[in-house]
Amino acid sequence: MKKALLIVIALIMSAITAACSAGGDTKASGGSDDGTLTIAWYPNESGADMKDARDVIGKVIEDATGKKVEHKTTTDYIIAIESLASGNADLAFMGAQGYIEANAKNDKVQPLVVPSGPSGTLDDAVYHSWLAVKNGNEDAYKNGDDFSIDNIVDKKFSFVSNSSTSGFKVPSDGIVTHFSEKEEYKDLTAEDLLEGGKFFSEVLYGGSHQGSAVNLLTDKADIAAFCDTCVSNYVELADGEENTPGSTYKVKADAAEPFNTVPGEEFKLISVTPVLNAPFALNTETVSEEDRQALIDAFTSDEMANNEKVFVPEDATGLFKKTDKEQFLEVEDAWFDPIRDLSK
Numbered sequence: 363m364k365k366a367l368l369i370v371i372a373l374i375m376s377a378i379t380a381a382c383s384a385g386g387d388t389k390a391s392g393g394s395d396d397g398t399l400t401i402a403w404y405p406n407e408s409g410a411d412m413k414d415a416r417d418v419i420g421k422v423i424e425d426a427t428g429k430k431v432e433h434k435t436t437t438d439y440i441i442a443i444e445s446l447a448s449g450n451a452d453l454a455f456m457g458a459q460g461y462i463e464a465n466a467k468n469d470k471v472q473p474l475v476v477p478s479g480p481s482g483t484l485d486d487a488v489y490h491s492w493l494a495v496k497n498g499n500e501d502a503y504k505n506g507d508d509f510s511i512d513n514i515v516d517k518k519f520s521f522v523s524n525s526s527t528s529g530f531k532v533p534s535d536g537i538v539t540h541f542s543e544k545e546e547y548k549d550l551t552a553e554d555l556l557e558g559g560k561f562f563s564e565v566l567y568g569g570s571h572q573g574s575a576v577n578l579l580t581d582k583a584d585i586a587a588f589c590d591t592c593v594s595n596y597v598e599l600a601d602g603e604e605n606t607p608g609s610t611y612k613v614k615a616d617a618a619e620p621f622n623t624v625p626g627e628e629f630k631l632i633s634v635t636p637v638l639n640a641p642f643a644l645n646t647e648t649v650s651e652e653d654r655q656a657l658i659d660a661f662t663s664d665e666m667a668n669n670e671k672v673f674v675p676e677d678a679t680g681l682f683k684k685t686d687k688e689q690f691l692e693v694e695d696a697w698f699d700p701i702r703d704l705s706k
Contacts, residue, residue: 398432404439404455406570442456443525448468453644454643458527461698473693474642474654475693490605519562519583522569522574591683611629
């Protein structure tokens, strides 16, 4: 009797295994046949003020694929990166460094499109990594008439996340390159910048570009790294030229969270570095080739480029601004090699 029971159990388990192999989890086999696509968003784009922008992109995806879109907002870069790499998310909008980390975890993660530059090409498809200080404190970071990072040692510094391209990878590489030319810091590494006591007196992480900027404006940090595009909805140029060391930016009076606590506060740029634009990426294990091509066609269409809810006017709140000929362009993995090479 016991032996017969074991045989029955074995047969049942075999049938279940066969059924799983035949039908299986479509998320793991590139099917997306459950009728849903999940898109993960970094903390920078997860706020309530970005809901309309997320919904607009979601509608484009739904119309292109015929599938329902679910939005996965996050509070940490690594959540979005791991979600895409593991297949718990099908798509994500992420920085170049985050994409590279997800691709390293799972080479089935591939870029879909990136927003072009104002020329409508990849030639100027960049945004900018800023190092900023509170307005009035900038003289400590000058060498003659020019701004310099020589005096950032032993200061309180705010990064965004160690998975952020413009909020960690690019500025940390710039700092290491600059200081390693000095005998005292010839062995300096990016790892030495991760926590206080080795180079900075204290290191903070904003969790988002907005959070890093607020760390600066609330005097938690002396210097902060964050990017232009992620704070453009909250600040305005007060003096100087856009994306130029020495320029001053001011928080708008009606700025949304988290800047609503620091209206009118000003900061000054001491360093500006161009960074490759952030991609929409997808997991080709969970998104079918048919859906991938449909998404490329939709994103790179003239209709998308002229959609004022996607590429919003310069004075409007949105993810992408329309200043000239901005559009989405298909891009390959190798395009991100300049950022990948920073880790070599």
